[in-house]
Amino acid sequence: MNQIRVSVIACYNKIDILNDYLDKSLSKQSIDVERIYINNKELNLNSASSCLNHGASISNGDYLIFAHQDISFEDPDFIRKAVQFTDVADDAILGIAGKKVEDFKIYSNMLHGEKKWKAGNYQILDLEPVQTLDEVFIMMKRSTYDKVRFDEELLTNWHLYAVDLCLAAAQLNIKSYVMPLDAYHLSTGNIDKSFYDELNKVVKKHRSEFPTIASTCVNTSTNPLKYEFYKIRMKVTSVLMRVARNIKRFVVNLS
Numbered sequence: 001m002n003q004i005r006v007s008v009i010a011c012y013n014k015i016d017i018l019n020d021y022l023d024k025s026l027s028k029q030s031i032d033v034e035r036i037y038i039n040n041k042e043l044n045l046n047s048a049s050s051c052l053n054h055g056a057s058i059s060n061g062d063y064l065i066f067a068h069q070d071i072s073f074e075d076p077d078f079i080r081k082a083v084q085f086t087d088v089a090d091d092a093i094l095g096i097a098g099k100k101v102e103d104f105k106i107y108s109n110m111l112h113g114e115k116k117w118k119a120g121n122y123q124i125l126d127l128e129p130v131q132t133l134d135e136v137f138i139m140m141k142r143s144t145y146d147k148v149r150f151d152e153e154l155l156t157n158w159h160l161y162a163v164d165l166c167l168a169a170a171q172l173n174i175k176s177y178v179m180p181l182d183a184y185h186l187s188t189g190n191i192d193k194s195f196y197d198e199l200n201k202v203v204k205k206h207r208s209e210f211p212t213i214a215s216t217c218v219n220t221s222t223n224p225l226k227y228e229f230y231k232i233r234m235k236v237t238s239v240l241m242r243v244a245r246n247i248k249r250f251v252v253n254l255s
Contacts, residue, residue, distance in 0.1 A: 004083055007034040007061030011051040012069040013041065021186060025072040029079045034061055048135070048158045049150035056145060065139045066162075070186035078181055082139055085127060085179045091147075093169055095138045095162070098130030098178040101214040107178045108216075110136070112185040119185070119216075127177045131170075134216040135162040136185050147172060154205060159198040163215045167206045191217055196234065203227055 008026060012018040018037060026033055036055045038045070045051040052066050063083055075081070086094055097108035097119055107128045108120030122128075148169045150161050166176040199220070203213065207222035220230050 004031055004063070004080075005034070005061045006031065006063045006065060006079060006083060007036060007056075007059035008065045008067060008079075009036045009038070009052055009055035009059060010067050010069050011038050011040050011045075011048060011055070013039070014069065015039075017186070018069040021070045021072045022067055025074075026079075028076050029073070030076045031080050031083075033065075033079060034059060047152055047156045047161075049152035049155045049161045052161070053150050053152055056142075056149070062142055063139065064142055064145050065137065066135075067137045068135070068185065068187070071136055072184050073182075074184070075182060078183070081181060082179060085177075085181075086139055086141060089127060089175070089177050091141070091144050091174055093133060093138055093140045093144065093148075093166055093174060093176045094127075094179050095133030095136070095176070096179055096181055096183050097134035097136060097216055098128070098132060098166075098176060099214040099216050099219075100129075101131040101210075101212050101219075104214055104219050106216050108134075109180055110183045110185055113188040114186070116184065117188070124178060124180045126180055128180070130166075130176050130178055131210075131214050132163040132166040132216075133176050133178065135160075137183065138162050138165070144169075144174060148174060151205075154201050155198055157194040157198050159195045160202050160215065163213070164202050164205070167202070167210060167213070171209055189217060196231070 010022055036059050038051050038055050040051045056064055096110050099106050105121040107122050107124050109123050110119040112119045151164055155161050203222050210222055212221055221227055
């Protein structure tokens, strides 16, 4: 039997987190993988898309995994099972968390955060088709990656690169699926100004093909008027949350 060739590509900015989570769990896997870890600061790469495309360009695997530095897999057969699911789906993009546009629900068996909350609304038992996948972990055959790569010209930060990839792939009839695999992600995500800057770009790029975009972080219409209203609502919500935090600090300081 030919050896399975899998490349795991990760950008990192905290070597201790990388070592304690992704790298440690890969060391316990039942199959060996090529590990490509990229310190984006050393290479002066200013976006996840450019970082991951660079990693793919120097990799040797027939299967490519793009993962966050703070993810871990308890099951020693996680990678082997992921390869099997990738073979079943064939020309597709696979992940461990994603959202359907039909019900705006997150499908995932993953746990995340320090208290290990369930990341998904639904636990799954088989491959589940979704509109987009979360960036925490995505996998595909190299032959699929060669058809649809991360858009580093459009996305110049660290958000929504998997969402954009899935939407671009769908236009080539390449489907996205969530795999029924367990994993743990230390972070619960971070939505900041740069997230909304990238969202603006993704919405403009894909509005002609997709009336609605459902990601694990936000759902939004791509209709220009509805999207402008959405942005106003998000700004108001952000201001109210900031005011609430300031009031809380004020009360704490008084007590």
